[in-house]
Amino acid sequence: MLLNCDFTPDVTYKAIVKGYEPIPLEICQQFVQSGGEVYLEHRLKSFAAAELPDGxxxxxxSLISQNQPGETIEIFARALILAMPRRSLELLDPTGEVLDPRNRKVQTLIRTVTPVPMFKMFVSYHTPWWEKVEVTKGRSVTDLPVRQCYYWGTEGEQLKADRQNQNSVLLASYDDTLNVTFWEGLRDKKEEPPFETKAGYYGSDYSGSPDWHHYKAPAAMVREIQRQLKEMHGLSEIPEPYSAVYMDWGDDPYGGAVNFWNIHAKSWEVIPQIVHPQENVPVYICGEAYSDGQGWVEGALSTAEILLQDHFGLQPPDWVTEEG
Structure with a gap:
């Protein structure tokens, strides 16, 4: 199966040097340089067909400010592209010609996929303790709720001599479906005192990006991940983490990390229809959710190409062949 191609023993992993985030940031910058406007910290509330000032x-x-509740901005456009998964579309006000609940065709198209929740937890240590069990890279799998963990790089990788003072990050849990519910029980649990290490409360000595603290894992979750990591690697003790964060993609506005076609849904029929769901209304939908590459960025790019080529008249790039 294509979905399992990253699980083969001889697979190699490649990463963008500065992470994936620079890609959308660069696209955004080029958009602004071309005369576009970007409204950060705003949420799309609703939309409807309208006559523009030129007739x-x-x-x-209608956009709602996230920082100033009650502030609404109305913007006119020749076309609206919704690069959104199912749950995000369902959170929009059910108004206008496209999302009107009486528009059974569009409502049926939107519900042809089901969101799949996923959970990730990253834990930071001052030393790559997993090397004690001869694990240096790749992935480990277990039937415990952590399910699978990935061993990431270590700061100062070239300084092999000092292996006891190299901050390391472990993707300690990467799971989905029913396993996510296990961690949900630990999300809002209050504990006194909080998780404490020899150096103080975990996270107290981390001075990196403030975004990291927005997703800080609660103490109960940290204790449990430590317990499972020890059992998974056959160790009685492992170092205490200095920071840990988590992300539950089942939360709104995502509804899930990926989306899968429902049984009996004919994807080859739905994809071209949902890209332009309502005739005579310049509203378009694209993204991973309604693609033939669900769960992958390639799926989002493929639906974007369908939109650009079939509805905006753009020609395919020179490097694309007829065979794809």
């Missing part, structure tokens, strides 16, 4: 047809969008 042509377009769309009116």
């Amino acid at each position: 042509s047809s377009g769309v009116k969008r």
